[in-house]
Amino acid sequence: MKETLPPSRRTKLNSLWRRDRDKRNATHNDAMTPLLTDATSDHGASIAVVERAIPVPVNEQERPPLSQLFVPSFVITIANFGLLAFVDMSMSTLIPLVYSTPIEYGGLGMDPLQIGTIMGAFSIFNAVFSGLFLGSLIRRYGTLHIYQTGVFSFFVVIGGFPVGNTLIRRAGRIDAFVILAVVIQFLATGAMYPCYASMMLMVIHNAPSKLLLGSANGAAQMVTSGSRALAPAIASSLFSLSIQRNLLGGYAVYYIFVVLAAIVIQASRYLPSPPPEQAAVSQ
Structure with missing residues (x-):
């Protein structure tokens, strides 16, 4: 079927298909983007760097033994x-x-x-x-x-x-x-x-x-x-x-x-x- 289409028509369909695919990928990436990101540009490409939260240890005082009563x-x-x-x-x-x-x-x-x-x-x-x-x-x-x-x-x-x-x-x-x-x-x-x-x-x-x-x-x-x-x-x-x-x-x-x-x-x-x-x- 691809061979029966004229070249101009085939090129137009390919461009529409790529545009729709890129739109779906962009929507999916936005939904999966973490809350904390750092967007940097490297040769025109945008790279998302994920900053993971490191749990901070809580210095809780240990409960004294009952013998202290x-x-x-x-x-x-x-x-x-x-x-x-x-x-x-x-x-x-x-x-x-x-x-x-x-x-x-x-x-x-x-x-x-x-x-x-x-x-x-x-x-x-x-x-x-x-x-x-x-x-x-x-x-x-x-x-x-x-x-x-x-x-x-x-x-x-x-x-x-x-x-x-x-x-x-x-x-x-x-x-x-x-x-x-x-x-x-x-x-x-x-x-x-x-x-x-x-x-x-x-x-x-x-x-x-x-x-x-x-x-x-x-x-x-x-x-x-x-x-x-x-x-x-x-x-x-x-x-x-x-x-x-x-x-x-x-x-x-x-x-x-x-x-x-x-x-x-x-x-x-x-x-x-x-x-x-x-x-x-x-x-």
């Missing part, structure tokens, strides 16, 4: 946290237990409705107070000072049990003095909220490395959870044993927790001082 400053911090949780949970167990116990057995003889109303009202009060003033108190006085002051309230909470029973025995009913003793006791209980907030911040500040913050918080939660799990059984058993055997007039459980509160206060003296930047904020 066993530094004295952090161990002392979580030990204090565990003692705080144990004594506080014990007091939270004794409050409804003592309030519901008959007067002749060392309690206040309240019914469940009275106990629930009192505890609910003070929980709302403590939540509102913490939301409004806790942050400013910690910024002004510092976490260590707030904690070391707040743990002294354990003496007031523990002393409220025998004092309340003595007052109600004398009056034979719940009078104004018994109500005042209950109010003071619950106000002292509210001092534990700033202690918990301060201790959580001290766990973060005393962590040996910022790369171990998750492990540090996990260790603190493990210690406090264990303390809270043991405290109710131990506190209620000591209370029942004191009444059943009339140990120290039925008040032996309170003497034991006074000793524990003194241990908490003494242990707080070994807490490390806050870092300089935190101390500057609190001044």
Whole structure:
């Protein structure tokens, strides 16, 4: 067929075919061109030089081993946290237990409705107070000072049990003095909220490395959870044993927790001082 076409016609078809082929090749090359190219000319020909991206190594700091958590400053911090949780949970167990116990057995003889109303009202009060003033108190006085002051309230909470029973025995009913003793006791209980907030911040500040913050918080939660799990059984058993055997007039459980509160206060003296930047904020 090619031989039957005239020369001029054949030349025209060849030129159209080459033009169409070059157009398709150009379109294909544009689609496959990398993003980074350097077009240089060599004797009229355009050469595309591909510049490949070389991955830059990232200098990531290696995560420290968990054994670094066993530094004295952090161990002392979580030990204090565990003692705080144990004594506080014990007091939270004794409050409804003592309030519901008959007067002749060392309690206040309240019914469940009275106990629930009192505890609910003070929980709302403590939540509102913490939301409004806790942050400013910690910024002004510092976490260590707030904690070391707040743990002294354990003496007031523990002393409220025998004092309340003595007052109600004398009056034979719940009078104004018994109500005042209950109010003071619950106000002292509210001092534990700033202690918990301060201790959580001290766990973060005393962590040996910022790369171990998750492990540090996990260790603190493990210690406090264990303390809270043991405290109710131990506190209620000591209370029942004191009444059943009339140990120290039925008040032996309170003497034991006074000793524990003194241990908490003494242990707080070994807490490390806050870092300089935190101390500057609190001044």
